[in-house]
Amino acid sequence: MSFEWTTPGSTSVQRGPSWSEMVSEACRLMGYSDPELLRYRGTDLQILEFFGQKKGNFAPLTNWLVRKLDVDDDAIKQSRVHTALAALSNSKTYYTTNYDDLLERSLRLAGRQVRVVARERDIGGNEPVEVVKFHGDFNNPDLMVFSEAHYYKRLRYDTPLDFKLRSDLLNRVALFVGYSFSDVNIGLLFDQLNELLKTLPDSDTGKRAYIVVNNPSDFEYTLFQKRNIEIIPTFGDKRTETLVEVLKEIVA
Incomplete structure (x- = not known):
């Protein structure tokens, strides 16, 4: 889900990068001015797999995402979807495949106490609301799911977060x-x-x-x-x- 907001005093809508835009940026970072040249040869996940092999890691792409999603609290307050999600007072657990921290920030801006869960050691705690980062996040870059290999590993559903997900689905x-x-x-x-x-x-x-x-x-x-x-x-x-x-x- 792409982040969307309006600047105070303006009616124009601003949006964070989509998955497709991120893959296109990965192509440009590798020197391909036309991303469609690589899309002709493989899927987006395969392109990102190629990126990881060529660059050695995903840091250049992660840095680009961080810059694109560097928004202040006022922008988060202007996001209608995030505001509505934060208002779901009976919802205690949020799962997200987004890498950014905008969901947990929107919850905190709404006055809710939040625990971010990205690893096994994060499970448990006294905060009444938890945000589970199912594909990792900027604070846990080694857990971020980008490439085809990452997805294949994620599809095994055999990590502590997967067991937690099954439990939550059975109880909620x-x-x-x-x-x-x-x-x-x-x-x-x-x-x-x-x-x-x-x-x-x-x-x-x-x-x-x-x-x-x-x-x-x-x-x-x-x-x-x-x-x-x-x-x-x-x-x-x-x-x-x-x-x-x-x-x-x-x-x-």
Whole structure:
């Protein structure tokens, strides 16, 4: 989910970099002025795998992301989605695949005490809210999931954070925001979630997991229904506004 905000006193919307923009920057950092030349030869994950091999590490790309997401508290307060997420007072656990610290900062700006969980040693504590960085973050660069090899390792789902995720899914209702079947690891996670839920007593309705989908078609309804995940539909081209409305309705 790309960070979005408006500058105070202005109506123009500013956005953080998308995954595609990050991959394009990786191409430029390697000297390819036209990223499509590499996309013709491989997937985005393979391009990032190539980047890691050529550069020796992902520090140049991480530094670029840090600069792009260096926003102040006022900008975070102007983010409608982050403000709405922070207002979900009954939500105690947030999982994110984003690397930045904007979600936890938005929660703290809303007056909520937060513990960031990126490693096994972070699990547990007295803070009432936790943000689980499922793909690592800037404070844990060695855990950041960038390349094809990183994703293959992530797909094993055999780390302490994976065990925590399974536990949380079994004990809570899950709401997915900003994900789709085009996310390779999320598709597998949905399958595993379905396997978990269908073996539980009284879980045949599948109302334990929901996903917000903009302008859903029969394609999404069929695939998510097969996995017992209920779609919360939004419609129109203003995805941010409709998502915020859904989050506000949950609070109400």
